[in-house]
Structures are given as structure tokens and as C-alpha cells.
Amino acid sequence: MYAELYCLLTECAPCPGLSEALDDQPYIDPVTDDAPWYDPGVPESALFLGVMGVDVAGFSTSTRTRAPVQLVGDGAALGIARRAHRELVYTVLLLVRDECALPYALEWLSAALQGAPCEGSCLGDEMGVFACCPQGDGLRELRHLYGVGLLDGPDVTSTRYLEEGVIAEVTFTLAAAVPWIYREPLAGLGDWITLRDGALLTYDPDEVYADCGAPTPCLSDPLCPPPPLPVRAPVPVDPCYPTGDAEFRRSVVALTPAAQPEWLESVPVLELETGGTALRRLIVRFWANPLGGDCMDVADPCAACTDIQIPYLPPGATLRVDGRTQQAEVTCAAGSQDSVTSSPTLYGPLGQSFVWPVFSCPTGLCIEILSTSATTSADARARVLLVPRSDVG
Structure with a gap:
């Protein structure tokens, strides 16, 4: 497997349903599998075995914030709660057969993290992740984020040289402009x-x-109506x-x-x-x-x-x-x-x-x-x- 170098050094958490959910065939090598990073014009790409996830932070943290405004007297006005953008910090391993393939692995990862080419305004991409090890088709565990783009990195934090190859630890940060984490659509709707x-x-x-007018407030005095409010800009219709x-x-x-x-x-x-x-x-x-x-x-x-x-x-x-x-x-x-x-x-x-x-x-x-x-x-x-x-x- 592409991750064999890492699994020799540490215990890999089993996830038997991942291959089925991704419809992923057993790995052989980058050339035989026609891996996304393999480029016949770049020989060292055949020595790049892939990327392995180690850790991610940012999914379990709410982006909800509120800024209370202090009153002149005691207390404060709570203000409106809002959600900021979501930042996701990834730690991954790049696995290569020799150190000459490591620069190419970094180049490929950097290019892949740029996302889809911009068409008009750059609003980011949709990203799909599994909330846990998937079962079956994985739809129950699948989550979606929107407006996702690279915020920082990738940066190499450590490099380990082994007889079998090189393992480089890399971090990068993605930002999701839409803070929410979405599930799949409910099964009860969706038919054309x-x-x-x-x-x-x-x-x-x-x-x-015609009969949808707002009810008259109970404190309105018909004999002494309140003063008119300032004129507001008309609502576009x-x-x-x-x-x-x-x-x-x-x-x-x-x-x-x-x-x-x-x-x-x-x-x-x-x-x-x-x-x-x-x-x-x-x-x-x-x-x-x-x-x-x-x-x-x-x-x-x-x-x-x-x-x-x-x-x-x-x-x-x-x-x-x-x-x-x-x-x-x-x-x-x-x-x-x-x-x-x-x-x-x-x-x-x-x-x-x-x-x-x-x-x-x-x-x-x-x-x-x-x-x-x-x-x-x-x-x-x-x-x-x-x-x-x-x-x-």
C-alpha cells in the first residue's frame, strides 16, 4: 500500500469501510493505478506514494461569536450572535521513495490545494469529508462545506529519512467562508x-x-395616534x-x-x-x-x-x-x-x-x-x- 512506510512506524487506525465508500480499488503503485499526481513527463512522480492524513482541527469548534456592548449603567446589551468563517488545520504525511521525489510531492500538493480554476469571482469550492469511518455507501457519514479555499501553507514541519524512503510532515490551513457543516439532503424530498x-x-x-395585514397593537389609542415615524427608503418590489x-x-x-x-x-x-x-x-x-x-x-x-x-x-x-x-x-x-x-x-x-x-x-x-x-x-x-x-x- 502507499501508506506502508507510515504503517511500519505507527499503528494505523482501521477503517474497513473507507475503500467501499470511495469505490477504491486495492493500491498497487502510482503508475499502474494512474494516481492523480502521476505525470509521465516527471519521472520522480512515480516515486511519490501519496498523502496520508494524520490530524485535523476545526470541525469540533463552533464559529459562533457575540460581542456584548457595555451599557452606561449596569450590564450590557448582548448584541447579535453571528458565525465567523471556519478554519481547518490539517496535518498530513507525504510518502516518497527518495528525497528527489519530495520537492515534486510538495509542488503537487500546493497545486491541488489551490482548488478549481476561478470562473468570475472566486467563491471557493465545495469540500466533502467523512465525520467518522463510513459504512456502506458512506452517505450517512458524509459532510459538506462550502466556500472552501487555502488560507495558509503547505509548510513542512518535519522530515524523516528511512532506508525505504522519506516521510515529510506537512501542515496547511483551509478556510470555509460558509461556517455551517451540511449533511446529505433528507430522503423525504428530492423527487423531480x-x-x-x-x-x-x-x-x-x-x-x-389582501387579508394578511399586521394586527393592530393593543395599546394603539384611536383618539391619540402616535407621531409618524421618519420616512424610510422604499422596499424594492x-x-x-x-x-x-x-x-x-x-x-x-x-x-x-x-x-x-x-x-x-x-x-x-x-x-x-x-x-x-x-x-x-x-x-x-x-x-x-x-x-x-x-x-x-x-x-x-x-x-x-x-x-x-x-x-x-x-x-x-x-x-x-x-x-x-x-x-x-x-x-x-x-x-x-x-x-x-x-x-x-x-x-x-x-x-x-x-x-x-x-x-x-x-x-x-x-x-x-x-x-x-x-x-x-x-x-x-x-x-x-x-x-x-x-x-x-
Whole structure:
């Protein structure tokens, strides 16, 4: 094995399920296995046996911080809690057959840690790790981090010369811009839905919110109203938000409370393909459903948790609204180019400001997907995923 040099010197922790989870065949040598670092043009690459993990720090530490502000009198205002970026410090071993292969091993590791080439703004990469020794396909133990990039290193901290080769200990630090650690999406959602198969209904998107006004505070005196507040900047509103009746296609999916983790937050991921025609007036609405009622009977928008509304999507487009990274993108064909990616503007209820939803309790969910019937292609389809997250793991 590539790690035989290290295992001769120390006891290796057994993880029999790792090879199966990675679909990893038995190791022979870098040339026969066509290892990722092997380069026929660099002979010493054949003497580089690989990288072996020793330790990692940063997963078991919460990034949550709070900065209390001292009051003039006694005590303090706690302030808003927030989470900083996550730093992960890795210690690994580079295993080589002779010292001439060590510089190449360091060059390869440094290049590999740079991540994928930047396209537009550099937002980092997705990183997958196992929380413990995997079993079976490893999905239960798999975790994901987003916005990951190299922060520092790699740096050689020690080198051991043996008759069989050289072992170099190396450290490097990765930073995850998104502090959360995400699991795989819940199994209760994720099936693709053909939007044209949704029930046909007629309603006015503006009228359904007519009775959703905020209740009058109990201390408001009608004979002595409070002074008016200063004028605030207007909230941007979707300029194409419709009024009047229109025909929509309505599809509904459900998630039971039992399918959600009891102590973990979850965020949604919406994926949609428009098919052969442009899609207009996409509305995805979320309701809590703690009693597990029939989601086809849920229709009160005033009780909805939130909306995701998008006025227009071009034909042949793929949409992803990702609550893990809080980013939305649309990919579509662009003339002679293969594809182009753009960021759509997301709106909330009544075409107003959008807020990224987070579901903190296992209440179950009813999810409604609406689009105007006249613009819903026969091959348009969508799915919604729900992804649990934690700030330690």
C-alpha cells in the first residue's frame, strides 16, 4: 500500500469501510493505478506514494461569536450572535521513495490545494469529508462545506529519512467562508416533479394576500395616534408582479415531521429545468405542517413561512436556488458558447424582499410550486431538497 512506510512506524487506525465508500480499488503503485499526481513527463512522480492524513482541527469548534456592548449603567446589551468563517488545520504525511521525489510531492500538493480554476469571482469550492469511518455507501457519514479555499501553507514541519524512503510532515490551513457543516439532503424530498402535471387553478396572486395585514397593537389609542415615524427608503418590489386573475399550475410536495432531525436546522435547495419554453411567475411557497395534514388542502398564504418568487426564466434554463451557500444561479445556452450563468433576482411574498429561509424545528413542511399555465412547458420539472446543517461536527 502507499501508506506502508507510515504503517511500519505507527499503528494505523482501521477503517474497513473507507475503500467501499470511495469505490477504491486495492493500491498497487502510482503508475499502474494512474494516481492523480502521476505525470509521465516527471519521472520522480512515480516515486511519490501519496498523502496520508494524520490530524485535523476545526470541525469540533463552533464559529459562533457575540460581542456584548457595555451599557452606561449596569450590564450590557448582548448584541447579535453571528458565525465567523471556519478554519481547518490539517496535518498530513507525504510518502516518497527518495528525497528527489519530495520537492515534486510538495509542488503537487500546493497545486491541488489551490482548488478549481476561478470562473468570475472566486467563491471557493465545495469540500466533502467523512465525520467518522463510513459504512456502506458512506452517505450517512458524509459532510459538506462550502466556500472552501487555502488560507495558509503547505509548510513542512518535519522530515524523516528511512532506508525505504522519506516521510515529510506537512501542515496547511483551509478556510470555509460558509461556517455551517451540511449533511446529505433528507430522503423525504428530492423527487423531480413535472410542473405541467400540476393541478390547474385560477387566482389573483395579489388578492390572496389582501387579508394578511399586521394586527393592530393593543395599546394603539384611536383618539391619540402616535407621531409618524421618519420616512424610510422604499422596499424594492418586483416591477412585473401581477394583478388580476391568471391560470397557474400547482404542484405540492410534503415532508413529515418524523423525517426531519429534531435538533438540527435545515435549509432548502430548489432545482428547476424550464424545458422548451420560457417560464414566468414561478412561486415556491413553504408552510409548516406540524400535524401532518393533507398538503393539498393548504392554501392560506398568510400562514406561509416564506415565498421564493422569480418573474422570468428563459427556455432551456436550469435554475438552482441554494440555501446552503445563499446563492442563486441560472444556466442557459448562449449562442455559440456552450452556456452562460447568471444570478436571478429573488423576491419574497407580494414581490417584495426575499429572505433566505431556515427551518429550525421539525414541524414538517408543505411545499407548493406554482407557475403560469400558459408558460409551463410539457417538459418543465422541479424538485426541492431540504439539507440539515450544524455549526460543529
